[in-house]
Amino acid sequence: MLDSNAFDLRKYISRNPQSMAVWVALATLILFGLLRYDNFSGAYNISSFLNYNSMFIIISVGMSFVIMTGGIDLSVGSVAAFTSVIAAYLSPHGIEIALPLAVLAGVAFGGLNAFFIIVLRIPPFIATLATMLGAKGGALVISGANTIAVDWGSNFTKMGMEKIYNILPWSIVVVGIVVIALWFLLEKTSLGRTVLAIGGGEDASMLMGLKVNRAKAFVYLLSGGCAGLAGVILASGFGAGQPLEGIGWELTAIASVVVGGTLLTGGLGSVPATVAGALLLGLVFNILNFENGLGTITISAYWQMVIRGGFLFAVILFQARVMSRNKRKGRVA
Amino acid sequence: MSTQSYVSGSSQPIFNWKKVLKNHGGLVALVVILGFNILVTPNFLQLQTLFVNISQVATIAIVAMGMTLVIATGGIDLSVGAIMALAGAIAPLIFQSEFGQMYPALGVALAIGFPLLVAMACGLFNGVLVSVLKVQPIIATLILFISGRGIAQVLTNGNLQTFKNPNFSYLGTGKILGLPFQGWLAIAIACVLFWIISRTIFGRYVLAIGGNERAATLSGGPVRRVKIAVYIICGALSGLAGLIVVAINSASDAARNGDLMELDAIAAAVVGGALLQGGRAPIFGAILGAVIIQLVKYTLLANGVEDEVALIAKALIIVAAVYIQQARKE
Numbered sequence: 174m175l176d177s178n179a180f181d182l183r184k185y186i187s188r189n190p191q192s193m194a195v196w197v198a199l200a201t202l203i204l205f206g207l208l209r210y211d212n213f214s215g216a217y218n219i220s221s222f223l224n225y226n227s228m229f230i231i232i233s234v235g236m237s238f239v240i241m242t243g244g245i246d247l248s249v250g251s252v253a254a255f256t257s258v259i260a261a262y263l264s265p266h267g268i269e270i271a272l273p274l275a276v277l278a279g280v281a282f283g284g285l286n287a288f289f290i291i292v293l294r295i296p297p298f299i300a301t302l303a304t305m306l307g308a309k310g311g312a313l314v315i316s317g318a319n320t321i322a323v324d325w326g327s328n329f330t331k332m333g334m335e336k337i338y339n340i341l342p343w344s345i346v347v348v349g350i351v352v353i354a355l356w357f358l359l360e361k362t363s364l365g366r367t368v369l370a371i372g373g374g375e376d377a378s379m380l381m382g383l384k385v386n387r388a389k390a391f392v393y394l395l396s397g398g399c400a401g402l403a404g405v406i407l408a409s410g411f412g413a414g415q416p417l418e419g420i421g422w423e424l425t426a427i428a429s430v431v432v433g434g435t436l437l438t439g440g441l442g443s444v445p446a447t448v449a450g451a452l453l454l455g456l457v458f459n460i461l462n463f464e465n466g467l468g469t470i471t472i473s474a475y476w477q478m479v480i481r482g483g484f485l486f487a488v489i490l491f492q493a494r495v496m497s498r499n500k501r502k503g504r505v506a
Numbered sequence: 507m508s509t510q511s512y513v514s515g516s517s518q519p520i521f522n523w524k525k526v527l528k529n530h531g532g533l534v535a536l537v538v539i540l541g542f543n544i545l546v547t548p549n550f551l552q553l554q555t556l557f558v559n560i561s562q563v564a565t566i567a568i569v570a571m572g573m574t575l576v577i578a579t580g581g582i583d584l585s586v587g588a589i590m591a592l593a594g595a596i597a598p599l600i601f602q603s604e605f606g607q608m609y610p611a612l613g614v615a616l617a618i619g620f621p622l623l624v625a626m627a628c629g630l631f632n633g634v635l636v637s638v639l640k641v642q643p644i645i646a647t648l649i650l651f652i653s654g655r656g657i658a659q660v661l662t663n664g665n666l667q668t669f670k671n672p673n674f675s676y677l678g679t680g681k682i683l684g685l686p687f688q689g690w691l692a693i694a695i696a697c698v699l700f701w702i703i704s705r706t707i708f709g710r711y712v713l714a715i716g717g718n719e720r721a722a723t724l725s726g727g728p729v730r731r732v733k734i735a736v737y738i739i740c741g742a743l744s745g746l747a748g749l750i751v752v753a754i755n756s757a758s759d760a761a762r763n764g765d766l767m768e769l770d771a772i773a774a775a776v777v778g779g780a781l782l783q784g785g786r787a788p789i790f791g792a793i794l795g796a797v798i799i800q801l802v803k804y805t806l807l808a809n810g811v812e813d814e815v816a817l818i819a820k821a822l823i824i825v826a827a828v829y830i831q832q833a834r835k836e
Contacts, residue, residue, distance in 0.1 A: 245644065295828045296782050298582070298644065302769065306821035313814030424652055431645060475659035482653025489649070493639040 192434035192446035194491050199453045202460060210463045216340045218459070224333065224342035224410060226455040228253070228403040230448050231348045232422060233429035234355055235399025237447040238392040240430050241359075242371040243439030244290070244297035246393065249400040250422030251308035252282045254415060256404030258312050261321040261414030264329035271329055272405050279401020282308055283394040290393065291386050305423070312416040321414035333410025344406045351402065355395075356444035364388060372439020428481065429454055432488045454481065531830050532777055532794045539801045547808045557686060559800055561678070561754060564688035565747040567796035569767055570774035571692075571699055572740030574792040577775050578703075579715045579733055580784030581636060581643035583740050586771055588654025589628045590748030590764025593621035595658035597749055598667040598758050601674055614673045622745045628654065629741020633734030651768070658760035667758040678753030688750050692793065695743070700789045709787075712736060716784020773820065774799050777827040799823070 206213040232249045239246045256275040263271035282304055289300035323329050332343045359365035367388040370378040379385045403422075408414045433450030435442035457480060461472050543550040569586050576583045597617040600606050606613030628650055635646035680687035703709035711732045714722040723729045744764070752758040776782065777798055778791030802823060806816040 289825060293825075293829050295825060299772075299776070299782065299824060299828050302772070303821040303825045306769070306817045306824075310814040310817035310821070313817075314812070318812075318814065421652075424648060427645070427648065428652070473660065473664070475656050475664055478656025479653045479660060482649045482651075482656065485645075485652065486649045489635070489641050489645060490639070493641060 192443050192449075194488065195433050195446055195449045195453055199449050199456070202453065202456045206456070206460055206463065210460075210467070213463065220336050220340050220342055222455065222459055223345040224336075224406075226451060227342065227344040227348040228406050228410075229422070229425055229429065229455060230345075230451045231351065231399045231406075232396075232403045233426045233433075233447050233451040234352050234444055235396035236423070236426040237430045237433065237435050237442050237444065238355070238359070238368060239297070239396045240372075240427070240435050241368050241439050241442040242389055242392050243375065244389070244392065245301060245427070246286065246396045247298065247301040247423045248282060248286060248304035248308055249396060249403075249426055250419030251305045251312065252279050252397055252400035252419075253404040253407060253422060254417065254419035255279075255282070255308045255312040255315075256401040257408040257418065258316045258321050258404075258414035258416050260329075260405045260408040261323045262315075264323040264408070265327055267327045268329050268332055268405075268409070272332070272402075275405045275408075276398050276401035279397040279399070279404065280394050281397070282400070283397020284390075286397065287390040287393040291389055309416075309419075316414060316416040318416060320416070321408075323408055323412050323414070325412070330409050330412060333406050333408070334412075344410065348402070348406075351399075352444060352448060359442075359444055364391060368392060369439075369442065372436075372441070425454065425481075426451075428485045431485060431492070434492070436492070454484065457481070457484065531827070532779060532791060532798060535777070535798055536794065536801070539798065539805060543801070543805055543808075547805060550808070555804075559797075559804055560689040561686045562804075563796050563800040564686065564692040565750050566767070566770050566774055566800060567692045567793045568688075568695060568743050568747045568750070569740075569771040570778070570792040570796045571696060571789055572743035573768075573771040574775045574778065574780045574787050574789060575699070575703075575712060575736045576643070576740045577716075577772075577780045577782060578712050578784055578787035579736050580719065580782075581733070581736070582647065582772065582782075583632060583737065583744075584644065584647040584768045585628060585632060585650035585654055586740065586744040586747075587764035587767035588651050588658070589625050589741055589744040590751065590767060591655045591658040591760045592628065592661075593625045593745035593748035594752040594758045594763040595662045595667070595760045596621040596624060597674065597752055598669050599661065601671055602667070602669055610673070614671065617674060618677070618749060621749060622742055625741045625745025625748070626738050627741075628745075629738035630734065632741065633737030636737065637730045637733035655760060658763075662758070662760050664760065669756060669758075671756075675753045675756055678750045678755070688754075691746075691750075696789050696793055699739075703787045703789060708732060708735070712787060713785055716781075716786070718785075769820075770796075770799055773824050773827075776824065776831070779831070781831060782828070 212218055232253065236246055236249060256279045259278045260271045260275040263274055285307075286297075286301050286304050289295045289303065290297050293300075332347065334342075336342045337346065359368065367378065367383045367385070368391070370381070370383055371385055371388055375385060407418060429451035430442075430447050431450070432453055433443065433446035433448070435447060458477055461477060461480070465472060549555065569590070573583055573586065600617040600620060601610070601613040603613070606617065632643075632647050632650065635641045635649070636643050639646075676687060678688060682690050703712065711722065711727050711729070714727060715729055715732060719729060744767075747767070748764055751763050774795035775792050776795065778793070778795030779788040780786055780791065799820070802819060803816060806819060807813075
């Protein structure tokens with residue numbers, strides 16, 4: 174017998190068969206990039222890639238918790254836009270004030286979602302749609318529909334602009350720490366197991382005496398907080414609060430989660446695979462940019478959306494096949 | 507099922523406000539908004555106001571009716587706005603092509619027919635993913651939501667296509683008996699769909715699937731085909747709405763056509779009484795919902811309320827409508 178705490182690749186794969194595709198695809202794309210482009214492994218490309226995608230990694234991981242319970246959170250993009258404005262307003266007080274308060278604002282929107290869903294029993298799709306509109310409207314109201322410049326004198330822009338050894342942006346360091354903590358939380362705590370159990374069967378979980386409502390509230394608060402953090406990175410990296418940003422972020426996040434193999438019916442999911450999904454989608458654009466740079470092809474920005482949709486399609490086909498195979502084997506997925 | 511509990515022997519109030527609000531919340535809301543506008547909004551009771559609102563509401567209503575059918579089967583279609591953009595981008599490409607210039611009549615006919623076919627193909631794609639591959643509707647339609655608008659922008663290189671084509675523009679600017687053509691079109695579509703839902707076997711299956719898909723399958727219903735058909739109808743109606751928007755503007759902008767329409771359509775369907783769990787298809791309710799959504803927009807705009815606040819108002823309407831529904835169910 175293997176020590177259950179040791180990381181066992183085979184066990185991981187057998188537990189998350191649909192996650193395999195994303196690791197293979199990610200490895201293939203990285204290899205392709207390394208072989209084809211000179212500057213692909215350059216410090217500039219790696220750091221700007223990680224910096225930009227740190228926002229999508231964090232909202233995707235937050236989203237994956239929501240989806241594991243069988244829910245959905247459409248409000249993350251608007252909430253990030255809202256908190257980017259909050260963070261920009263608070264930037265003169267430094268990152269140590271702006272970051273927690275902006276994240277708290279995100280958590281508050283998560284609380285609104287949780288209230289709609291758990292207390293008013295409104296379906297997550299509709300509840301978070303309403304919050305999305307509300308947060309978007311709120312962001313425009315508090316900013317007067319203008320971008321809000323941050324205070325360059327404080328240490329606020331450090332998070333989104335400064336890098337350790339010129340390669341590791343602070344944003345990805347912070348996001349990385351949060352993601353690892355959430356990974357641990359999902360795999361090793363009773364709260365994490367409850368999250369997965371709810372997606373497997375909400376009624377059964379409740380009958381088993383699990384604290385279903387508490388776990389559901391937690392995932393929406395978490396997703397809101399993650400969106401809040403993404404908003405801080407946005408404001409810090411671009412030097413301004415962006416009330417108009419965030420459109421379509423929820424879809425990128427959902428796509429990353431799906432690409433990472435989390436089942437949309439809930440009950441199954443993996444934090445690292447979600448991160449891989451987010452990296453994969455980001456890498457597609459990175460490679461497209463390099464291709465355009467080589468001049469061999471010119472792919473307009475409009476193709477990016479088409480390719481993104483195509484990726485999602487491919488993964489969904491793959492998931493559907495794995496699911497039906499599992500069903501034939503009589504395994505409950 | 508409405509389960510109002512009547513305690514035997516207790517006297518019923520003659521006018522039960524709660525009941526009226528639960529069962530006719532949409533109509534009550536409409537009356538309130540109209541009353542508010544008549545009192546407050548300057549120049550509300552003018553023919554011009556009516557024209558503006560009808561021409562705007564028709565596209566929302568047409569898409570919302572398709573959405574209502576999809577929701578009736580327990581599904582959802584996020585791709586409606588993207589399909590609008592796609593259909594709207596293709597039409598000018600056809601009637602402005604050399605062929606379209608040479609044979610103007612045929613060009614316009616093709617410019618309407620072909621985009622509708624493409625829109626139906628999009629619906630077929632959604633329907634197959636949902637009913638054959640069993641992908642959740644929200645994800646299945648997410649694919650086209652993301653890439654459909656991209657395809658439209660690739661086709662047009664992201665350019666705004668402007669044109670002068672009175673025949674095609676009739677779709678959006680024509681008038682019958684003094685009222686906008688698309689308003690009549692929306693009503694005609696509503697009558698046809700209402701007949702289909704209430705009088706045909708297909709219609710019964712749509713409701714049966716939403717009521718209990720497993721039961722419908724076990725009783726031998728053509729569940730797959732019906733679900734695919736519903737998405738095709740929704741696709742076709744979205745395509746039509748996309749053409750109308752292009753015709754109104756005499757210009758096609760793939761980036762903006764149908765943007766956020768999925769929200770308006772879902773909101774209109776829900777306000778009109780569609781249950782997200784499926785099993786109900788209030789077609790005329792969808793029109794009522796569309797009118798309410800449009801009137802709220804108009805009211806706020808006409809009274810100088812900023813767009814952003816209007817968004818918050820829309821959010822509140824959606825939550826309130828679903829909450830009232832939820833109460834009705836329980």
